[in-house]
Amino acid sequence: MTIKPRTLQAINIWNAGVESVRGDRLIERSIRFDREQLLIEDIGRYSLRGIDRILVLGGGKAAAAMAAGLESIWNSSNPPRQRLEGWLHAPRGSFDESPMAVAHRRIALHAARPAGINEPTREGMLGCEQMLRLARSANEKTLVLCLLSGGASALMPSPLPGLLLEDKVALTRHLSRNGAKIEELNEVRRALSQIKGGGLARACSRAQRVVSLVLSDVLGDPLHLIGSGPTILEPPPNPKLALEIIARFDPHRELPPSIRRCLETRSKSPDESLGSKGCPVETHVLANNATAVDAAGTQAVALGYAYWMESNRASEGDVRGVAEKLLRAMELAVETGQPDCLISGGEPTVQLPRIELCGRGGRNQQLALTLLHLLENHSHPKLREARCVSIVCAGTDGEDGPTQAAGAFVDHQVVEAARKQGLESEDYLARCDAYSFFEKADGLLVTGPTNTNVCDLRVILIRD
Structure with a gap:
């Protein structure tokens, strides 16, 4: 027809709106490197003196494009003396996985889920283990760039001890099926994850600084809910609020008991590490x-x-x-x-x-x-x-x-x-x-x- x-x-007209927020173009418009500093639009200027490594972490549906934009800027700049590397999660089909493409990337792209299946996967969980290992390797000579966009919550599953990946999948399906808003879903996700709710920032605690560049998929741009806030330390995850949300959407207790059990334990015995500040963290929303x-x-x-x-x-x-x-x-x-x-x-x-x-x-x-x-x-x-x-x-x-x-x-x-x-x-x-x-x-x-x-x-x- x-x-x-x-x-x-x-x-x-719809296409024009989408083109304006493509990840590669946003990064190319927003960032500049020189030998001494990283410039982010008119909102951030970061000294690179004493920095020998720029570590790129994060994920989302725009992650592969954002990484491509960053590498393009890096390659066209006066050769910075720092080492650029990283690990990002993106959906399969959003980037070239051929051996030649992989060999030419500085930032590793990990296919954390199949195209069209917006749920946590084993591949995503294993990738988060690698991401956290890299984060913990950061030191005072490391600047961490977190590239975050919508879809990061499903692409970056890291269940707390006592939870199975299958529990997280059941939770996502149940809340989504019963009409939970993204704000409610992500509040629960933050309270059940090692990487969300500031977990990635805490793992980077020895870094010189964490700078997050965000493409927002949550209306109103609440930073702690975009991608479930892996680098946002305040407010901390709220297991009591998560329990209230689950009670509202699961009155007949169809969800795995381990989910409530984990949240009840966390609400009674708060994790002291949630109060640790670590290195400075700054966040910039590039588009919404x-x-x-x-x-x-x-x-x-x-x-x-x-x-x-x-x-x-x-x-x-x-x-x-x-x-x-x-x-x-x-x-x-x-x-x-x-x-x-x-x-x-x-x-x-x-x-x-x-x-x-x-x-x-x-x-x-x-x-x-x-x-x-x-x-x-x-x-x-x-x-x-x-x-x-x-x-x-x-x-x-x-x-x-x-x-x-x-x-x-x-x-x-x-x-x-x-x-x-x-x-x-x-x-x-x-x-x-x-x-x-x-x-x-x-x-x-x-x-x-x-x-x-x-x-x-x-x-x-x-x-x-």
């Missing part, structure tokens, strides 16, 4: 969801649209409420004649049905299908069946749930294709099977890994 020109423009929304707005203007935009500062709650809010914005736009472009960023939640009833999809596909459902029989002729509307809802990381799609798009062509096949949007919504719906209606947006992650980006164009 040929995509409508207006929908192609909506995808173009608002960065992508702004860039999408700039592209919309270039294409001749007048836009309204919003980057939410906190998790948005259930996907139905987000869809209704966007529908009201569309209704106002058609009533007043402006704007003709709506751009929003955020991260809704989805409450999944029982496993035996659940289909395939992700929160962006579910949002797109909810909007399609609301428009199918809308009273306004411009909105009915999306006749004058093109909608794109997609994750900036190119992944939406356990599917190969970044999200989905909706226009009159997609609505017509669904109608001709007798696809009932309400039925697919109830089963959270938006992927199957849009696969049949030719409305999936498939981008592959984008080398970034700043939550979700939505673009809606309203024009005859």
